[in-house]
Amino acid sequence: MLAPVTYAVRRISAATRRHTRRWATSPRALDVITALSCFSLMVLDVPGLAQGDNSLTGLTATLVLAAGAATLVVRRRLPWLPYLVALVLLGWLHELTLIQFALYSLGRFRGRWAGTVATVGYIAVAYALFNLPGWPEHQAGTLSEFLGLVVPIGVLASGVGIAAYRQDLVRELEAQRAETAALQAVQDERTSVARDVHDLVGRELTVLAVRAEVLSVRARGTAHHKDFEELADTARRAHLMLNDTIVHRADERTATPGLEGLPALARESERMGSPVTLEISEAARGLSPLRQTAVYRVVQECLTNAAKHAPGERVAVSIGLDTGRLRVAVGNPLPAAAPPTEPVSSGTGTFSMRERVESMGGTLTAGAHEGVYEVVALLPAGRLPRGEPGRLPR
Incomplete structure (x- = not known):
């Protein structure tokens, strides 16, 4: 008790x-x-x-x-x-x-x-x-x-x-x-998770679309041919919606423009003393937003490096499709003399560009040849989904 x-x-x-x-x-x-x-x-x-x-x-x-x-x-x-x-x-x-x-x-x-x-x-x-x-x-x-x-x-x-x-x-x-730091850490973690989800689920959707297309070819002339085609189109649409939902919204705080932002980059470079010649093929304008973002980042980093290491030299930027692959080339003449002051550089620009391009299945080369320093990025251009001419999946 x-x-x-x-x-x-x-x-x-x-x-x-x-x-x-x-x-x-x-x-x-x-x-x-x-x-x-x-x-x-x-x-x-x-x-x-x-x-x-x-x-x-x-x-x-x-x-x-x-x-x-x-x-x-x-x-x-x-x-x-x-x-x-x-x-x-x-x-x-x-x-x-x-x-x-x-x-x-x-x-x-x-x-x-x-x-x-x-x-x-x-x-x-x-x-x-x-x-x-x-x-x-x-x-x-x-x-x-x-x-x-x-x-x-x-x-x-x-x-x-x-x-x-x-x-x-x-x-x-x-x-x-x-x-603020805690909230930023939470937001960064959510962005990282969202991108991981995009990569994993996107890969599975791509595999589903490819297998559905294979089955569609095998079933040609049978009653199931149309069903497999619809399944492949559904997988591609789901992949596009996944990109729009996760990639864009997860990074909407610092959304990167696509090819439409390159003229502004060129004008900014000209104000810094490095004129830019910009050539963009019409076929490249139909690229998916994810590929356009990669192109923008590559060109942005190249123009920044040119302003640092070759101030005053003209920079030539060329973007187009070459045998089914997206080709981005940025070149500038090497300066006759070194800049009067050592440019501030973290040394990670080329590595970051190569990492982004290779993550999309492409390659990037950078180096000097015959007095011109050139960066060339080759990426898969993707293929147009059926019934949607002018658009390429990411």
């Missing part, structure tokens, strides 16, 4: 401890602790306040200070409230404790501008009170004493608050960067 009771007590105790820890580290709890800390420091001045001001007793002075310290509970939402109350207590009871907490809160939760304005206002009010008869009560000191006590109190409290405010901004920025 005692075991269930003991277990329940332990569960309640553990839940209470968790709730207490969460509350103790919450902003509201910190504000309450700040108010209590301020009040505990001001209570030390109660005997002197009751003696110096005949209108207050020990009890009433304690209540006044408690009310002033209680304004710190709302210091995050209304930081100017404890500041104004602190100025009142400064003139009435010569109390400097609350103003330090108020200036810190303004700097911490409203930043440099509010902290600076509040500090200047505090110094101005304190200086005016300093010149009034009876404040402070013992004016054995002079203006230097005022500057050496009252001013540093305000400047230090406000400065610490502003520094904490800036640190909060830094932490928030770091958190946002970490969140």
Whole structure:
């Protein structure tokens, strides 16, 4: 009988401890602790306040200070409230404790501008009170004493608050960067998975289309000939839809243009000092978007390399179909002299081009011949799906 009771007590105790820890580290709890800390420091001045001001007793002075310290509970939402109350207590009871907490809160939760304005206002009010008869009560000191006590109190409290405010901004920025990096990693992983799905499923659809075509040829003249043709067309359409759905949408944030983007690349290269001669055959314009993207990337990298290593030389770009294969050739004369400054290059441009071309079943060669540096990429051109002239599958 005692075991269930003991277990329940332990569960309640553990839940209470968790709730207490969460509350103790919450902003509201910190504000309450700040108010209590301020009040505990001001209570030390109660005997002197009751003696110096005949209108207050020990009890009433304690209540006044408690009310002033209680304004710190709302210091995050209304930081100017404890500041104004602190100025009142400064003139009435010569109390400097609350103003330090108020200036810190303004700097911490409203930043440099509010902290600076509040500090200047505090110094101005304190200086005016300093010149009034009876404040402070013992004016054995002079203006230097005022500057050496009252001013540093305000400047230090406000400065610490502003520094904490800036640190909060830094932490928030770091958190946002970490969140952005995490989201980017998730997006990159999704893109990678989508491309893997495209490659694997696309391969199977291609195999299905090829086998259906073979069966269609074998079944020619039979009742199943038309069925196999429809099956092959369905597989090809599914492959095209897979490309449109995964390849395009998975990379829509940095969608690469096709052949239509090459004139803009040529104009950009000319602005960099390397004129471009661009020749694109009409047959090449019917290429699938995936092949056009590969062509765009190859030409883009070649023009970038030409601008780096052969500035001012004319670049010839030729894109066409040659015996059923797509041929991309980019060439430029080698410069008579080396560039005056060593070009900035990562050295991975040609490797990236070759990797992209070979991943599509093509080849890429690059090198100098008879004073001309030429890059030639050969890729499978694909074949037109039935009933869709002018289009090539990817």
